[in-house]
Amino acid sequence: MPARRRAWQGERDALTLLALGVMAGAFIAFGANFMTVVLTGADDLPWGLARLLGGLVFSLGLILVIVGGAELFTGDALMVVACAGRRISVAALLRAWGLVYVGNIIGALGTAALVSCPVSMF
Secondary structure, eight states: OHHHHHHHHTTSOHHHHHHHHHHHHHHHHHHHHHHHHHHTTGGGSOHHHHHHHHHHHHHHHHHHHHHHTOOOHHHHTTHHHHHHTTSSOHHHHHHHHHHHHHHHHHHHHHHHHHHHSOGGGO
């Protein structure tokens, strides 16, 4: 079943793959930002509890990726199984990997830029 799903994802058009990649990059960056906010000032908490809390809030980014149907590069690495089973071509595999990877970077950098912008810009 997962190999069939990954094979189908390799056949998506470029704009869809790129947009879903941007969403996933933004979601993960949002989770990392939320973790930083939660851990800031957590010096009074025991070390293990602070890290557990940070991990829990970071997982919000991963949950958003799954619920939102976004394309994270690490998940698309499983498309190699569909390629090995000859369900998609190597070219389709590399195309999907490249578009999703670039989309993840754009989404993460875009979120970082929005977070680091002065409030007066808006």
